[in-house]
Amino acid sequence: MENTAVSQQPGHDGARGEQDRDAKTITATLGSSFQIHLWEDRTRGELWVPSCDHRSLVLVSDDFLRTASGNAVDAGRRTFEFKAVTPGTHRLVFEKRMGWKFTAEDRRVFRVLVGV
Numbered sequence: 001m002e003n004t005a006v007s008q009q010p011g012h013d014g015a016r017g018e019q020d021r022d023a024k025t026i027t028a029t030l031g032s033s034f035q036i037h038l039w040e041d042r043t044r045g046e047l048w049v050p051s052c053d054h055r056s057l058v059l060v061s062d063d064f065l066r067t068a069s070g071n072a073v074d075a076g077r078r079t080f081e082f083k084a085v086t087p088g089t090h091r092l093v094f095e096k097r098m099g100w101k102f103t104a105e106d107r108r109v110f111r112v113l114v115g116v
Helices: none
Strands: 005-007 011-014 018-020 023-027 033-041 046-051 057-068 075-084 088-098 107-114
Touching: 023 033, 033 046, 033 088, 033 107, 046 075, 075 088, 075 107
Parallel strands: 023 107
Antiparallel strands: 005 023, 011 018, 033 075, 046 088, 057 075, 088 107
C-alpha cells in the first residue's frame, strides 16, 4: 500500500453530485494500490459487495482472514485491495448483503481522490 490515506470527514461527493453522510475519503497516487478492511460474519450470511467504476479503480485482491476461535463461527476481516488507474475523484460503495434479503443490511461509501 503506497501513498494512501483515509480520512473520516463526511462531505459532498463530487463524483455523483449527492451527499453521502459518513463517507470516508481516501487519497491515493495514480498507479498505487490501497486497501479497505471490513468486518464480515459469514455465519450470519453477510457478504460485502463493492461497486465502483472499474475503469478507474481495479480490484486487485479480495482476502478474508478468519478470526481464531474454537467454535463454528465463520467471522473475520475482509480486505479489498484496489489499484487507482485514472486520476480524479471516484466513488466506491460497499453494501453488506445477506443472501435472503433484497436490500443491503449496511452501506459504506468512500471517496477516492487519485492524484498524479
